[in-house]
Amino acid sequence: MLQVNYIRDHFDQVLEGLRKRSLPDAEFKLKQVLDTDKKRKDTQAERDQLQAESKTISKQIGMLMKDGKKEEAEKVKARTAEIKGQIKSLEETYNSAEEELKQLLYNIPNVPHNSVPAGNTEDDNEVVLENGVAPTLYDGKKPHWELIKEYDIIDFDLGVKVTGAGFPVYKGKGARLQRALVNFFLDEALQQGYNEVQPPILVNEDSGYGTGQLPDKEGQMYQATADNLYLIPTAEVPITNLYRDVILQEKDFPIKNTAFTPCFRREAGSWGAHVRGLNRLHQFDKVEIVQISHPDHSYQALEDMSSYVQGLLKKLELPYRVLRLCGGDTGFTSALTYDMEVFSAAQEKWLEVSSVSNFETYQANRLKLRYRGEDKKIHLAHTLNGSALALPRIVAAILENNQTEKGIKMPEVLVPYLGFEWIN
Template sequence: MLTIKQLRDDREAAIRRLAKKGVDAASVIDKIEELDDRRKAIQHELDESLAQQNQAAKQIGALMGQGRREEAEAKKAEVAALKERSNALNAEFKEVSDALQAAIVTLPNFPADIVPEGKTAEDNLVVKLVEDHRTLPDNALPHWELARKYDLIDFDLGVKLTGAGFPVYKGKGARLQRALINFFLEHNTRAGYLEIEPPIMVNEASGFGTGQLPDKEGQMYHATVDNFYLVPTAEVPVTNIYRDVILDEKDFPIKMTAYTPCFRREAGSYGKDVRGLNRLHQFDKVEIVQLSLPEKSYEALDGMVAHVEKLVQALELPYRILRLCGGDMSFTSALTYDFEVYSKAQKRWLEVSSVSNFESFQANRLKLRYKDANKKTQLAHTLNGSSLALPRIVAALLENNQTPEGIRIPEALIPFTGFDLIK
């Protein structure tokens, strides 16, 4: 959530920066300024009323002590009127504050200065490309056919048990899933990330804290009886560990990693690009999260990008790194790098990771703060990244490593799978 100070310090700059994300914010900022001015005016009147009440209370005591009962009763009536006015002002203050909050949360985060202009994925900037010159057999198959051929994943059984987008992994397919999760967690913990095993359901406050609510409410599975949400990513519970926490400068950086199943309704997703593992309602993902001092958060982002790149390289997959344009970024992000691996059988790029710096946007919603060297309270910065999302990694591994003898397992993964070939 943006702060009022960010919006009011340079109104035109705020409008210009939000326009990069495709948002015409002028009217919303006008409303925010109007509500903020009214809130301040109400607070000023409330402070004056309280001061008058305190002064009158002292006068009443003095008048009663002097036996001037009639004047004291008149003062009591004055105090009663002031209290009645204060009650009305308090009610208006809450109404205005709620309206102000509702207006602010509709605005996305400011994009960083280096975010490219653009509206769609076609406008994203490729910052690195690593190709693979291996050739596939002439009869190369897409992963959904390989999964059937080697009895690794049963999509039809998933439909029977739940519905489309909920696959059942079997045999070496299930072992490959488990191996990848352990592989990612092992590398993350070696890099200094503390492993967390969080709940996979969160409350409304947690969804709001990381920006999924109210922006992505329609994309989350909602357990309405208890008002809990199934997590769309481990980012939500892990970052919320520090909701309403005040840290010290020496506590940073805080680095955490977690594996969770993830649940996304993916409403409106149809067509050939959602076939097989390309887009699921339930999938496994390992996440990395960092809390950082503001002046070090972009250094931390670079480190996270380099870490994810090492994972993709270890899996011997062709990949590219994109800096997302303003129109393709998430609501909460200030700067995002996407990792895509190339699927040779499908002849298309598959997104497997987003690594983002949210600056203070999430921290403001979370009330995640720290005391600086001068004991002044400041907002921290938050970052997160997929490290990695499994479905499209599995799709690319199956497709890119198919041989006449079977599907080859990358060398770095063999200690985790216990086998080097699926045949």
């Protein structure tokens, strides 16, 4: 979440940034924060003043008792009791203001980076680059939801039987393709200096608040209500929360972690042709990369992460493009996000397969994720994450773009992992 001092000291800059997101009543919400913070501080000052007065009176009582002035001492004691009641009332007011301030900050998104274009929809996103050429397919080309039935590699009907819509069953070479992609992505990440971890796939409420899924996205998360735990929407949540309430040393940077996990998203309100087949699922596999960075180097880290994901797409021989998301399309917690999209030659559309984001101090402020600088002072770190990669649409693009009349040819880089070259 945003820092109150930053809002106060850079009010116009913060307001201008939030207007890029078309945030309703942005100025009113920011002034609410400052007014509530002033109320909190004024209450604290009044409480501190009364506590100081109480200490002074206590000394007076001791001196009066020592001098044998019991009647005067009793009168002063009455004032002490009155002060205690006032302090209790002020503490209740202070706690209420502090909670109100926290809730206000929870509901204000991050300020977009200066380079983020203004806009409200995906049509306002900026195309940074395109790479590769869409393949020319034979006349009988099919979308992946037809190919998977023809080659019997993914079964949606079985998934519906076992769980429900959006939970596919991968079979035979389909399952092997999933495993090959996971191993390929992890191996590539390790070669780039990432440390592999296996985090829990259930997280508590504090973790959800720490990375910003709560209170913004609770409607999109599956909840184990009996234990008040949430199934993760991405490995970003447990990995980043490993560093909640941690003070790092400057020499620790950069911290680079990667993990393979299943991910779960309710995707409430999603329907239509654009979510057919693997285009949008409730459960899917993903390899995530997460970095914790010194603030001076986080945007170079973001560029490095973007280049790394692009390298994976090149090795998979998939045509792709990179988008810089506009303010209205940028995630709640992100300051700058690049989306990577691959071109599906059968569907003749771009499919998002990765987002890499810099959250600056937004998550770190919630997490109390800090570091001790060379100046010996404590500062907030920067956090970043990216999909490297989410499997469903990668699988869809591989199947569609590599289909031929005699079968589906696998990308050369995956053959050592698969043990076969063709699905036929």
